[in-house]
Every structure is written in C-alpha cells, then in structure tokens.
Amino acid sequence: MPAHDVLIIGAGLAGQRAALAAAEDGASVAIMSKVHPVRSHSVAAAGGINAAISVDDDWRSHAYDTVKGSDFLGDQDAIEVMCSEAPAEVMELEHMGVTFHRNDKGEMDLRAFGGASTKRTAYVADITGQAMLHVLYEQLLKHHETVARYEEWFTTSLLRDEVGNCCGAIARDVRTGRMESFTAKNVILACGGAGQAYKPTTNGLIVTGDGIAMAYRAGAPLMDMEMVQYHPTCLVETGILITEGARGEGAHLLNANGERFMEKSAPNKMELASRDVVSRAEQIEINEGRGVGPNGAGILLDVTVVPRKRTLEALREIVNLGKDFAGVDITREPIMIRPGQHYIMGGVKTDVDGRTPIEGLYAAGEVACVSVHGGNRLGANSLLDTLIFGRRSGEHAAKRAASMAMPEVDANAQLREDAERLDAIIARPRDGRRVSEIKSELGETMNKYAAVFRDEAGLHGALETIGRLREEANSAWIDDHGTVFNQDVLGALELGYMVDCAEATLIGALERKESRGAQFRTDYPERNDADWLKHIDITLDDHGSPQVSYSPVTITQWQPEERKY
Amino acid sequence: MPEAHDRPAEQFTLKLRRYDPESGNAPYWDEHTVELEPHRSVLEAILQAKDRFDGSIGVRCSCRQAICGSCGVRVNGEPALACHTHLDAAKLGAKDGVIEIEPMGNMPVIKDLIVDMDAVHWKKIQRVTPWLLAKQPVPEREYLVSKESMVDVTQTMACIQCGACVSDCLAMEVDPGFIGPAALAKAYRFVGDPRDDQQLERLTDLAEDPQGIFDCTHCFKCVEACPKGVNPMGQIMRLRRIAIGDHHIVDQNNGERHEAAFTTLIKDNGLLWEAELLPRSYGGNSWFGKFAPPAGKELLSSLPAILKAVVRGKVTPMGALKPHKIPKPDLKAVQAIYEKIESRPERYELNLYITGEDETVETAESFDDPVAAGVTHEIGGSEAPPTGAEPTDLPPGANGPKEG
C-alpha cells in the first residue's frame, strides 16, 4: 500500500503545481490522474494568464478588476492573495521555461483581456494552457525521484480515519483493473470542473466533476455551485472554445444587422466586458431574433479587423479551429459563435491555503471555490488561480505533513466495497438505460434550464429530472465486462459524479433569488446585496441529503457598487 | 466550407481494429454504421458507435479539438487524430468507402485503439532531457530574449504529444531504437531556446548517439502526420545544421562527413560524383578520404555491387573515376554563390513559421472544395508545412504492419 506525505488527485495545472511545490518543500509526493497528465483539460486553456508584472501596473488594480468581475461575490482576502502573488508566480513559470511571447524589448508581452482595466495578460500565442501544462510536466519528469506519478489511475473514493480526517484514497489502475488503497497524510483534490454535465460544453470528455463529487460525498461543503460560466464565444455546433484572446486582439461581436451590440450593455469595455455580461448580451440578441445562422442561434465574431499577420502569429490555434471545425477562415470572414458552458466558479469550499473543513483534505483549481472568482471569472484568471492555490495547497500540505506521523489506515473494507461497487455495475442486467443516454439527457436539461437565463419553474423541473436521472443512473447498464482499460464502468462512475454536481448547481440556483454574475434569474433580475451578498453552501448530511447554509463574503477594501462595463 | 457544413447527416461505416487482451484471441475487425453530418469527426463516429452499440470500444479521447493529444489512431492506414479527421475526407480515402481505424503503430497495443505510449513515445521523450536547463544566474524578472526566438520555439512547444509521428516513423519501423521525431522535435524546443544553457551538450549527445539525429531516414512521414504543424523532420534537420555548422560536431554515422562531402562535390563539379561521395562519407571529405580504413572497408563491401554495375555497363570505369561537371563558366558562377553565402558570419535562414507568408490571392479555390485540404497556403511555410492541421482526404492505406 503506497504511502505518501501528499497525495494529489488530478494532474492538470493545479495538481502539477501542487506536486512541485510540495516536493520542493521536502514532502514525499504522489500525483494521480485518470488520464496522462498532459491530457488534462488545462491544456485547452488558450488566451493567457493575468499578472500585474508591468512596472506601470499594480496588483491592486488587478484585484479590483477581479472583485468587480466577480460581481462582488469573490472573497477579497483571497483575491488579494492571488493578485499580489501573481507577478512572482508568473516569473517562476517563465524561469521553468514557459515560452511566453515577447515584446520588442524582449520582455514578456501583455495582451488585453475581458474585464481588465489594463493589458496584463501574458500569453503563448493562443496555447498558453498547453505551454504551461507541458512545462510543468517537464518539471515532473525532472523530479521523478521525488514525485511518484500514477498515470491512468481512477480514484473511486476518499479514505477517512476514525475522527474523520482525510487519509488517502482508493483508486483503480485503469490499465489492469487492479484496485489499490493509497495512504496519505494529506490529499489535494485537483480534478477540475464538471462541464460534461452540460451539453454542449467547451470542456473535454474527462471533465466530469469527480473531485467535487468525491469531496461532497465525504461531507465537505460545496460553495457557489450555481455560478456556472457560459463563455461568449463557442462554436455553434460543437461547443468548441474560441479564445477570448481574439477579442483581446480587437475582434468584434456582430448581430444579424451587423451591429456591435455590446455598445448597449457595455459602452466602455464593449467586447471586453466580463464574460457573463457578454454572454447575456449575446443571448438577448439571439432571443430577440437578431441572431445569425440557420436557426438564428448564433452571433458573429469578426476577427478580420485584426491585422492578418498578427492573427496568424498570436491566434494561430483558433485559425486552425475555425478551419477544421467550422470550415471558416477567420482571417477572411466572421465566424458564427454562441455562448457555451465553460467553467464552474463554484466548487469545494476552501480557505486561501486550499484547506477544506475536512482536516487533511485540500482542493485547488477549478474543483475549488476559495472564492476568487465569485459570481463570474475573468478570463486569464483561471490559469492564475490554479498556480497560486495549487502552490499554496502543496506548501501547506507539506508543512502539515512534516509535523505528523503517517496515518495507520486499514482500508481493506473500503477497498472491497469499491471493488464490489464496480463489479455490481458491470453485472447489471440490460433492462435500464445506457449510460450515454442518461448523460445526454442530463446535459441537455442543464443547458436548457441552468444556462444563461434561469427561472424558478425551469430550475424546479430540471431538479426533478435530475432526480429521475439519478435513479436511472443507479441501474444503467454497460457493455464492457473486462478488467483491462474498462472505460465503460468508469463512465458509469463519472455519470454519478456529474449528477451530484448538477443537482448542487440547481439547488444553489433555486436558492439564490437574485441575479449576480453568471446567475441570471428572469424572475429576480436585479442584484440584491442586502439579502444575497453571501455564499450559498451545500453539504450532505448524515443521511446523504443536501443541506443549504450560507457563509459571508470577505470584504477588505472594495465595497460593492454598481457593476458597469 | 459552408457547403460541407450544410450537408445533412448520412451513414458512415467504420471498421475498427479490436483487440481484447483478456480473451486470448487475436485482433479482429469490428464494423459499425453510424449516422452523422459529413464534416463531423471520426472520433464522433467512434463515440457514437461506443455510445449506441458497444461501450467496450477502447479509445482515448478528451478535448475533441486537437489539443489534448489523446486520440491518435491510424485512419485508412495513415496516422491522424480521430477528432481532427473529417468523416467525408476519411470516406473518400477509404477502400470501398469503409473507414478503417486502427491503433497507432510502432507501439504495443493494450486494447483496441489504445497503445502503450510509455513503452515507446514517453521513453524517447525522456531520453532528450526534456526540461529547461536554465542559464545562470536566473534573473529576478523574466529572461530578456528576442520576440522571434519565442515564436520560433512555439512551433515545437505546440507539440501535443499525440504520438502520430512516432506511430508511422519509417526509420523507427526498421530501427526501433531510433530516438524518433517527437523526442527530437522536443530537443529542438530546448536547443532553440536562448534560455537553455546546454545547447552544445544536447547536440553532441544527440549527434553522437548512432540512433540520434543522423538516424532519420528523411521520409517526411512525421511532417505529414503531425496535426499541429510541428514539422519534426524539419527540426531534426535544423539540429543537424546547428550541430555541424555551429559546433562542428562529428557523429558516428558519417552524417557530418556525408553532408560535407556532398556539399563540396557540388561546389567542385556542379553535379554529384557518386563514386567519390561514398568513400568520402566514410573516410573524410578529401580525395584521400578513400584511403582511410573505414572507407576502404565500405568500398570492399560495396565491391560486388560496383563490379556488377560495371559489368552491366551501368557505370563505366572512367565514369566512376572522373566526375561529370557543368560547363566552366557555370561552375564558376556556382562557386561564386558558394563563396558569397558561406562567408556570411551567420547563416541566413528564412523561417516561414516566424515571418509568415506574403498575402496571396489564390486561396479561394482550395477552399470551396469540401474535401480538399481546407488549409490555405497562408499559414506556416517550409519551416512549418502549412499547419498540417487540415484533415485531408487520406490515401488508401498501405496495409501497414498490424499490431498484435
């Protein structure tokens, strides 16, 4: 039974950064991922990472932009931590080898991004996430003696000791089907978001809310789950993301009349207002009949206004995406896009060191809710979030590990339970529905009722549907009865995780009777600070029923004000 | 391609190469017919089959947008990303309209379309010390480096480690120990990074390894396979250029000698003198090269072939012993070109990946063709072949060596 000071589940940016930080502080580290680390969805992040590295910039400006972007639901102490540590962190990544693009003086170049009062987004063409993820993985290869990698291992449950502290996890080696229990003094969840509960989504097929659900089931509170970001520019058919970097370089959004409609809702920032503002504006154009395309379901993103040479250099990837997945040369004509599910601001509640209320259990990255993004995340803040809180979690976990003994855990019972659970799924008779069908209905339901515009009736209906889907998921049958690389049974487990996340989102959305950030209730269209300037927490009680509670928003410097772009 | 995207769903038949390691059976073909719009991807087709008919189909996938690198496969015998290959193009290149999908080559198959990349791909990546060996002292802020240098290494940084190039590397097929295109492209990412401290050491290592940069058979398979325009073979040639041109490294494979001899022989004659090229590649770049022991050994082993060629009248003794040259004034002009260019303090290398191509007018045609490469000539260039990001119609496969 492997035993480590720090066990990290999830090997995207947050997980890998945590691993490096913990290893550097002398901890014995294991990092586990259900896919090869470089397949983690961090790899798809495109536009860049925010940091006030320019001598003309100030981290407080970055912090304010973030607070405003969050529609004042973000915890300002956490935001201060993130923004003040950003410059040093970005330099650290550069020193590791990230190939950040340069200006004419050889310094890191900065581009404009949504909701930012000045240019502060460092970037690598439009493959920043990939560049960073691969460089971090290079470092893990370098540190192979201090960081043990478990690649293609699927975590099935968390281990708790008698007093309820987290002390490890049970996982399955995907290749062989072998189940193993892992002891650890600390566990850091870095499994990302839950986008696959929506259809379509920009997220990869692996983003199924594993970490959120496992923490939830272990009794950790989830926070702000109703805050789901719809990214303004996704390809209409496939939901594939077209980076905000395009708008950062100057691209326009046009309706069917060729108007830059952002003028109406964000006269100053126009296309670079915060994402929730832009998505709503687009959706209104579509709903009011000024959309483009066969069903009037799209909006035009016009990149032709950006000098072609610049597009080919700094937006190379979306030139390819446009061509390969939409058949459009974005340097020659506008491309049709629409809002699509992209990110979940909500997640496992943590403090600024990644700690959840469960001792020994940490969370960092999209899986967590610190909260630095509040009701809406600014573009290029997610890459930053993963690094800052990945690092801090790793450091804190390493420190905690140094002052405690390795837990003595008898995990045999839980190991057996998990194995039996999987076997039971494999053995299910073929009288229910297929996993893929249930997942499809789940995604469509969420995209219809928990999207840009929501209301009571829709949310209620959706919650009922999710209840039924949960039942159906418990009897969903699969085809693969083998042990080697059985993706089918893992898909059934993932479905359960997604249902948990979707349910929490709906509960939070129903609970929050106001519109703030990404949550827009047509039945409660105004922001209501008096009653709702607070986080909504959801925790499973001892009977496994979700209980709603509230926690305060930490305000340090910036009093809530009207949010105008 | 508005036309392609307006076409309604139609049927596509897939033939998947299945392998169940636990069954004890040999690999077999499994056919499924799916219904999708023609511009959708092969991956979507596989997933439809998986969702609707057989959930046990094993395939790695995640992002669906050619960035995570999971879904490397062979489509109709050619390496590709499944998510990045349009169904209509795949069908066009298919035998009898049935799209064949197999696991990637050169790597052991674990199950169905899933291969063991650790055993081959990642092992080779690790071989090239794939992390920055940073120049000291590390500055407080960022290293100050030129704009062009970062754009340059972005090309190799863009590698998504999908393994398509490794899958069909022809040198690796006959020489499995060859370090290979992915790893060598990764090596360039560091050699070309001005912040790396060990350019000489890296090049020496990779040049002196007999299965390193001089083991590449120069076949362009990797260039074609790469979905991200990394141009691995081009990077290998750059590594050779820098190793020899800047650091004068002499390898064990006769690579440096061969290149020197070839170049000199053209300078001296204008045309290739095959009979001199061979001994000089082994013995050194001079007329006396043929007397060096390695050259002698090689000439001896080539003697049968040479004798046969002489006997058949393919080559005359004089033809072998004397070069054929271009006319004197032209040879002088060629030599003047050599002198001018080789006397530059620094090599002048046009890198189309950095400069981009001039605006051209002729893109319209290739674009309307729903099946032809959607890529224009505008992107990339010879240092990066026009992205390679286009899912093109694939030729009917050579029935490549099957796994398992």
Add this chain to the structure above:
Amino acid sequence: MKVAYWPGCVSRGFTPELHGSMAKVAPLLDIELVELDRACCTGAGVIAEHNQELADTLNARTFALAQQVDGAELMMNICSTCQGAQSECQERLDANAEYRAHVNTTLAGEGLTYEAGLTNKNFLWLLVEEIGLDTLAARVKRPLTNLKVGPFYGCYIVRPRERLGIDAEHPRDHYLDQVIAALGGTVIEYAGMRKCCGFPIITMNKEASLKQAGRHLGDAIDADADCLVTPCPLCHLNLDLQQPLAAGVVGRQLDMPVLHLPQLVGLALGLDPKELGLSRHVVKPTSVIDWSTSVVAAAA
C-alpha cells in the same frame, strides 16, 4: 510540348539508363526536351541540411535558367528527390518577396532573376496532367497486358501533400497507379509502396537503409508483382543496385526487377528493352524482358 528539362545528377551518373530512356521516350510523346545543362545539382535535401540559403539560391538559379528557355511551358524533372528538394526551396522563395529579392541579388552577378510561380513537374505529373492518360493510352503499341507492376512512390514525391500540390483534383500520390493502368498493366498494391527506400541513410545506417529496401521489395514479391516502377533514380539505386545486399539484410531471396518510369512507358510505347537500357540493371529484369519478347512474338 517544349519543356525546360532538368535531368538531375544521378541519371547522368549511376543510372544512365534513366537519362537514355527518357531521351527515347520524349519524342514519342511529342515532348521537346531542352536540357538545362548549365544548371547544378538540387542538393537533394542534403545541401539544405547544411545551409538553407545556399540550397535556395542554387535552385533559384536553376529556376531562373528554366524561365529563360524560350517557349518552354514548364520545367520538368525525372527524379522525385529533385522534385522534393526543389519544391521545398521554391516554397520559401515564392512565399516571401523580401527573401526572393535577397536571393536574386546573389543571382544578379550572372544576370539571372527568378520570378515567383515557376511550374516544376516531375515526368510522372506531366504524363497525367499535361499529356493526359487518354492520349498516353492511345499511343500504346505494346499494352502491358498481364504485366503485374508494383508502383514504388517513395517519399519525396508524395510528402508533404500540401507542398507537392496533392489534393482531390490532383491525386498525384496515385498517378503511378493510373499510368500503369493506362498502359494496360495490372497495378499491384503492396505495403511498402509509399514508404522510404532508405537511400538517405545508406551511409549513415546502412543496415536500416537496406532493411527498408529489402522489406518493401519483399512486400512486392508477396503481392505477386512482376516488377516495380519508380520515378526516382535514388530509389532505384537502393532498390536495384543494392538489392543483393538488401536481400542479405532481410534474409530472403529477392530478384525483383525495378524499372525507371520512362522505361515502363517506353516498353508500352513499343521500344525494346535493350534500347531502354534494361540490361544495365543490377537485377536483371528477366521477367519483364521475357514478357516483352513474348508479346512481340505473339504480335508478329
């Protein structure tokens, strides 16, 4: 049609039967070959490996000389490697006017200038695109009936597709098949037909080089081909001249004749094996010669 003709180096060196057969075949197809005897080697990709600008400039010179040939419709080569090496240089020269101007200043000394957009086609492409398969078929005097021909494309003329102008309208990577069929022959497909003959590493890893050649020849034998045909003399060297050694490396008897493209075309157009230089091959194309004699005898 008149073409500016670049015969390459090896066709005048170690594969003279290629040069000779092309000269014999051209008039039968109404091709007037204006040989670029002032031009130098394309570098075969090796000079580019040494210095890119040098390769580009030497080839720009050749292009400029071709453009000076009065009345020539295009430039033609008889070697895939020349095609590939030249296409790579041309891609750079055509893509960037500043670079082209820079290269032209070097050529100015001789009074030469390269203008972007030269059409440079291998004989194989010319056959299909300029002469046309129907015209070719119409001129066939000795159809290759019952002759099973395996096309060996190799590398430089089929990859990378973009650079070589291969697309749905110009399936150049299938032209050999089409030509064989137009000449009346049976096309034999086999695993190695678009793989590498190994020539580029013959001095750098002889065993790997010959293993490639040996395997592809073996594949063709297993597919029951009577002979191979190739548009590249360097492939020919590794497949024919080196065949005895290759057989040793792969541990099997080979004896697979390899023809140059003009030789195959010449046979179909009625020329006899001797004048096409078939007797000069290291691997005697006995099966082909026998076939041709039997056909002639039957016709007689």
